[in-house]
Amino acid sequence: MDHYEMKLTLKVWRQANNKSKGRFETFQVDGISSEMSFLEMIDILNERLVVEGQDPIAFDHDCREGICGSCAMHINGRPHGPWHATTTCQLHMRAFKDGDTIVVEPWRANGFPIIKDLVTDRSAFDRIIQAGGFISVNTGNAVDGNALPINKDNADASFAAAACISCGACVAACKNASASLFLSAKISHLGLLPQGQPERHKRVISMVAQMDKEGFGSCTFTGACEAVCPKEIAITNISRMHKDYLAAGLSADN
Amino acid sequence: MLDAKIPAGSLEKKWSDYKNHVKLVNPANKRKLEIIIVGTGLAGASAAAALGELGYKVKAFCFQDSPRRAHSIAAQGGINAAKNYQNDGDSVFRLFYDTIKGGDYRSREGNVHRLAEVSSAIIDQCVAQGVPFAREYGGLLSNRSFGGTQVQRTFYAAGQTGQQLLVGAYQALERQIALGNVKMYTRHEMLELVQVDGKARGIIAKDLVTGELERHFGHAVLLCSGGYGNVFYLSTNAMGSNTTAIWKAHKKGAFFGNPCFTQIHPTCIPVTGEHQSKLTLMSESLRNDGRIWVPKNLNEERKPFDIPEDERDYYLERRYPAFGNLVPRDVASRAAKERCDLGYGVGTSKQAVYLDYAAAIKRYGEIEASKRNLGNVDAETITKMGKEVVKEKYGNLFDMYEKITGENPYVVPMRIYPAVHYTMGGLWVDYELMTTIPGLYALGECNFSDHGANRLGASALMQGLADGYFVIPYTVGNYLADEIRVANIPTSHPAFEEAEKAVRERIEKFMSINGKQTVESMHKRLGKIMWDKCGMARNAQGLREAIEEIRQLKKEFWSDIKVTGVINDFNPELDKAGRIADFIELGELMCMDALQREESCGGHFREEFQTGEGEADRRDDQFMYVAAWEHVSGGWQLHKEDLVYDVVKPSQRSYK
Incomplete structure (x- = not known):
């Protein structure tokens, strides 16, 4: 060229x-x-x-x-x-x-x-993950990888959300400095898989609580986050997170 | 005498026998034992998570701002496991055999067999954690081929398998942090090892934000700090990847195994100019479908798509018909260099070859047309459908290529050239992953153990996770079982005082030189010496010159560098100075190692030792050993661990 x-x-x-x-x-x-x-x-x-x-x-x-x-x-x-x-x-x-x-x-x-200068402290993202962005499985507990077939569409959608690299561009683009796109990517990544179901409700409640505690703003769905995301994480993940949050709030186990 | 402590008994029983008889630590005692982990890539994060789950008190350190950013994240292609899901003849033995052969018979049978044995459990563990591996329509896991094998055993997540596996390990680690079992220190760098009575008992770490030095005690110290490919300046490693943690350990008595064994990866985006800061890999998985070629004519001026088939030299297919474009990395890299050295290279620099997807696009397009029963379709439709299939499989890699080069690889063949990618050498460890310093372990790329003289694709992720999830939880207990009576050593102990003083004086020295040359320019010069004289091809004369040049460079470094800023601040220039000072010393050792190994094997190609066909000429009668270097005052002393093959019969590797 x-x-x-x-x-x-x-x-x-x-x-x-x-x-x-x-x-x-x-x-x-x-x-x-x-x-x-x-x-x-x-x-x-x-x-x-x-x-x-x-x-x-x-x-x-x-x-x-x-x-x-x-x-x-x-x-x-x-x-x-x-x-x-x-x-x-x-x-x-x-x-x-x-x-x-x-x-x-x-x-x-x-x-x-x-x-300093262009360097910021993004450790809040780690603490949001600590609040529930995982599947509680200790090493050595797993069954055979193919014992649990996963519908390809769900597996692909989970992967698309898991492509998030935690850079924080979504927060930087948002007029409210909301971390909703970051958080919802994790909710989708784990929530679309059968392995993620047992903790699905608990996860969304505690992760959202941590996001609020860290000083990130609320989502008003302007779509600025999706527009700048280097990994093209879709804003529909935020809808899925809201749905899960609502369901978790209404369910008896929380 | 070096004792690798390989368990007795038949190869396939060694690991299970070891596990059955290894000493255990009861849960109440685990709570009292502290373990330091340096580095949080696949090996470090998985070890920290697994040991935290067992109940040990773990402190983990990384120089990045989050453990999720360790360079394992950049691995693209996949992870091997002997699942035989494809029913194509795979087995633990075949994975073991391929890895030993791929490593050109310079790795240990016992270690490699254990690696193959635990490979299946890694996939299961990752699936349970929610790692979104690629799947087939039936919902089961998908596999693809990688170099140096004839079965499909590579599991993958598009072109970002490393990120997905690391995120899995990172999430397991963050869970242990939340549970209070692991304390995480981000933006921290280990700058010294602390020993008490000869045993590893802690580290001196620098808080990279405040510049303050900290003392940390541990009953054992695990180094999981990755490879040292950045000694070449340009490599596919991340900018921060460095040798400092293992180099400090080496200078405190840990032997360094096979330092010259470097992997040059055949498919990277070529250098564009002096400004180049790093090189980008194009995944080996692209060799599944892409065809590598150069023009048959010297001084070819035509555009690649204007060159007819019979004027193209598909040199890998020509030289290695059995494996074709999927020969191991060392073989593919040397073959590219051979063509370019003779003047057949392409692009403005002539230091590149084509990786062409036109045939794959046509083939996939025809399959699609047939699947959809389209009958007679024009070439344009075939191409369109073929491109869609290629995009589905490799889309993110193609996008990355286009962003960097500005060329559309769906239309114009990619230009690629070999680049430094991985270091098989590293700290010498025994079967338990312990270095020659009691209580100091090395896991993942920073040890030397499993890949011999050449690593097969998709085996680095396997080894990192094997070491962290399934090996160290057993072997570290065997050491710590005898340490349960050792109370925490206060960090006011003289050993900590002295170690911290040494670090402080060194930092003050960097700041006080106040010379004229930047650290970056010194690094570039070191890289050029290493690439020219200790790179893809090496010879005795060049290596001797390199050693002299590096010694000279070291003198200049310590008398003429300029570091800006102050000590107690966020100061990346100062941190870089420490790393480059260590790289310079390591570079000298790598050249010495390459000089003493008067044979060619795997990625180590000595021009004096090649067959008539230009293949590596291994000299098993003299060099079937691990070169383990001990740092002594004024230089190094070589120790040898003889490699014994009870099961595999070493022969000349043939991929023809």
């Missing part, structure tokens, strides 16, 4: 820690190839900053192949940037053109306090 070089202006959110006040800092970068990934462009800027003795921009990243869920940049007002169904690390510079100005911010939500 043909490639080209760019000169860009970056406006990046800098914040020393959770207690200090943040601000935008402007940088010019030159010689950026359209073949680079977005994070490689940040790498180049950071190398320059280190050489100049300045503090490089802190950002979370690890696998750089769109699956670990570490990277989390709000680019030009959209979580993970302009491409559909793409994590920040998979966004490539051919999405931009010479002379562009790019604004980069962290996820902004009460549930995700800022650690």
